[in-house]
Amino acid sequence: MKLTRRNFGKGLGALATAIAAPSLLRAQSKGRLVVIGGGAAGATLAKYAARDSKGALEVTLVQENPLYTTCFYSNLYLGGMRSFDSITHGYTKLSQAYGVKLVFDRAVGVDTAAKTVALRDGGKLAYDALAVAPGIDVIYDSIEGYSEAASLVMPHSWKAGQQTQILRKQLEALEDGGLFVMAAPPNPFRCPPGPYERVSLVAHYFKQAKPKSKILILDAKNKHSKQALFQEAWETYYQGMIEWVPEEFGGKVEAVDAGAMTLVAGGEKHKAGVANVIPAQRAGAIAGLAGLADDSGWCPVVPESMASRKVEGVYVIGDACIPGDMPKSAFSANSQAKVAAMAIRHELTGSKKFPPKFRNTCWSTVAAEDAVKVGANYQATEEKIAKTDGFISEVGEDTEIRQQTKMEADGWYAGITNDIFG
Ligand SMILES: Cc1cc2nc3c(=O)[nH]c(=O)nc-3n(C[C@H](O)[C@H](O)[C@H](O)COP(=O)(O)OP(=O)(O)OC[C@H]3O[C@@H](n4cnc5c(N)ncnc54)[C@H](O)[C@@H]3O)c2cc1C
Known part of the structure; x- marks a missing residue:
């Protein structure tokens, strides 16, 4: 059999069945998932993978800072509508409730052949699957x-x-x-x-x-x-x-x-x-160092799983990926993370996989009692994450509708931060 990328997994599966031992080994040792970046994408993925695998996976989250301030709703802080504390979140619940191992350090390199992540403090983490979610870097010299x-x-x-x-x-x-x-x-x-x-x-x-x-x-x-x-x-x-x-x-x-x-x-x-x-912006530096980004500076992915198109066994989610029709948003990042969590659990534990669903809504507050929104549903095609249907607020809407939209926005912030960190 010719070992192409498409039948790569199948070939290994057949070999494993033939000699039986690898599946035994898998039953004895936990699959190791390492997630780089604990933002909207990475923290969601770490939580869902740990929670839903019920102890079958060892999930390690590598995050630079022990506190994470959300960009989403930071404009409300700038406008004097929110405190800084109200947009800052910690990771205690991820470790205490779901058993995610927390490493507060910066990932400085990935050896995709040896399957290890190098940390700034000199340590190394071995992985069976790696998810990279570093968000963006600004391109200063643009x-x-x-x-x-x-x-x-x-x-x-x-x-x-x-x-x-x-x-x-x-x-x-x-x-x-x-x-x-x-x-x-x-x-x-x-x-x-x-x-x-x-x-x-x-x-x-x-x-x-x-x-x-x-x-x-x-x-x-x-x-x-x-x-x-x-x-x-x-x-x-x-x-x-x-x-x-x-x-x-x-x-x-x-x-x-x-x-x-x-x-x-x-x-x-x-x-x-x-x-x-x-x-101008590009994917966070670690994505480039790991060979995940293309010439655009962003990381191409397989829409069905969020697996990298460039490096086997690595997933890229959130702002760092090329998201097809989805915008780079926290809502998108959270949605992509759930798709990747399912694909990774399937890969490492053999759990069931369903067709992925992606959603996004972006609310924008424009005044104290007024917000507008745009949103859509998406599906995975061979080529990209493709929009299936969408909606947007209308110009000239009633005050009550806008007040309602503003309440939805505040509800969304509370809900998504709880979904990510709670
Ligand atoms: C002003 C503003 C308003 C926004 N409003 C909204 C909104 O209303 N709704 C919405 O949905 N989205 C909004 N967004 C977008 C949203 O903030 C991003 O899309 C979202 O944060 C992307 O999540 P992410 O996990 O990919 O990246 P991030 O949230 O940036 O998380 C990446 C994390 O990885 C860490 N990291 C990076 N590199 C490494 C490394 N090498 N080692 C360890 N850790 C690393 C970073 O420190 C960071 O904590 C807004 C953005 C801005 C700037």
Whole structure:
């Protein structure tokens, strides 16, 4: 038999049956799943794989920081609607209730032949299956003059934590009448409606605390998610406060100077009071180091299982993967994690596998009592995770519908963080 990728597993299965011993060995030793990254994707996967395998798998979660601040709802913190604590979560329940082994360290390399993960502290973890969920890295040098050091002055706040706190402090310190400039990123990036929700909630804060302040969005794109809905909200609540400059009118930021607090776009120099520079993005570094990313900087996967198309025995979920029609969102990451958990349990314990289902809804808060949403269902095809049907809020909806949508959004945040960490 020719050993192609398609019949690779079948061949091994036949061999195992013929000599019987490997299946005996499997019964005696637990399959080892290592998950890199404890965000919306990785923490969900670790929890579901551990919980549903009922002790048949040894699940280890490698996560840099013992506390995780969600990017989702971080805009509400920036707008003064939520506390920082309310968007920060720990991992105790994962270990205590489901037996997930926690390793608070950074994965710095993967040997996919030896099936080991190298840790920054010098340790090594062996795995039978590996899931990689590192989220994104921002590409600092995609904007001239931008760097990790510059991001302390002109924060991207596109990874939550210290970056989000820097931006909030700067917004608080801005004088009434000061200018907030956002450099909005090119596609594809984490959370397509995120920049525009952020602008809405910064405007909400300004309206209360510094009503003479203005917002300028310099955008690397010509259109964006929920555009008509955001523009409607800006007209309704924040008239005259927000200017959006698309790429075709010179919106793409080419260079920044953190010392001078200036941004250059379309040949024009803009001086900011607060500058939120969100550059282009790619999968978190470990994905590249493990050979999982392609030339796009993102990781191609088999939609049915979220298995890497590049490295056997490795799964990629969340923002780091190429998600077909799904947006890069926490809801998507959580949905993909459940598909991968089922596929991995099937691979390591022989448990049943069902056709995968993917779902996403992205809510955006645009004012205290007003939120809009977009969502869809998806199925796995050979080629990609493909959208089957979808919905979006309508322009001109009743106040009650919007209040209802805002309540749904808050309910979703409570529900998903409990689903991930609870
Ligand atoms: C402003 C903003 C608003 C958003 N709002 C929403 C929203 O309303 N709804 C929604 O669904 N989504 C929203 N998102 C998107 C959402 O935050 C992301 O899609 C989601 O967090 C992706 O999950 P992830 O697990 O792939 O990555 P992350 O959540 O980033 O998790 C990755 C984790 O892995 C860790 N890590 C990385 N590399 C390593 C390594 N080598 N070793 C160990 N640990 C590592 C990181 O520290 C991090 O904790 C928003 C994003 C932003 C920026």
